[in-house]
Amino acid sequence: MSKKRIVIVGFMGSGKTSVARELAVMRNEGWVDLDARIAIAQGRRPAEIIVAEGEAVFRKIETTELQKVLSESVDDVIALGGGAWIMERNRDLLHEHDAITVWLDAPFDLCWKRIEAADQLRPLAASREAAQELYSRRGLAYGLARLRVSVADEPPREIAKRIELLLQQQLVI
Ligand code: S3P
Numbered sequence: 001m002s003k004k005r006i007v008i009v010g011f012m013g014s015g016k017t018s019v020a021r022e023l024a025v026m027r028n029e030g031w032v033d034l035d036a037r038i039a040i041a042q043g044r045r046p047a048e049i050i051v052a053e054g055e056a057v058f059r060k061i062e063t064t065e066l067q068k069v070l071s072e073s074v075d076d077v078i079a080l081g082g083g084a085w086i087m088e089r090n091r092d093l094l095h096e097h098d099a100i101t102v103w104l105d106a107p108f109d110l111c112w113k114r115i116e117a118a119d120q121l122r123p124l125a126a127s128r129e130a131a132q133e134l135y136s137r138r139g140l141a142y143g144l145a146r147l148r149v150s151v152a153d154e155p156p157r158e159i160a161k162r163i164e165l166l167l168q169q170q171l172v173i
Pocket of ligand 1: 010012081082122
């Protein structure tokens with residue numbers, strides 16, 4: 001049986017990138033951040049693409065890049081951007097590749113605190129109200145992930161340890 005990909009999903013500011021990195025280190029596996037891949041492929045970051053071309057164009061690019069990452073079979077842990085799992089096409093792709101999706105379920109206030117504090121531009125969360133609305137709208141879709149981990153403001157390594165334990169308990173790997 002081939003090794004399954006572990007894919008970290010969740011809202012902006014939930015800690016996907018840091019947790020994916022810690023989990024990969026812990027498991028001695030490679031990891032990739034989809035937004036970083038998009039930035040390399042496109043020569044500009046997702047936020048810049050969204051501002052310049054609109055969200056729909058960005059979503060197409062995102063799906064193309066996800067397809068490439070999944071076809072490479074190099075990195076075993078993948079951090080998605082916050083909206084990637086919301087797109088049905090991307091969920092289908094991940095199912096086709098038998099990925100194990102893990103939702104980092106972080107409270108909105110924690111996500112917002114991090115969004116506000118970050119240097120990073122996040123055009124889809126330009127105000128607290130816009131971010132809150134998006135957070136509420138996406139909740140159901142995130143719930144479609146295979147595993148759910150409730151996260152608080154804690155070190156990414158602790159969260160990665162909990163995920164590892166959960167994976168072992170579920171006998172999914
Ligand atoms: C987005 C989240 C961002 C990035 C883009 C769109 C979203 O990634 O992919 O700005 O729709 O939630 P992070 O979740 O890493 O901030």
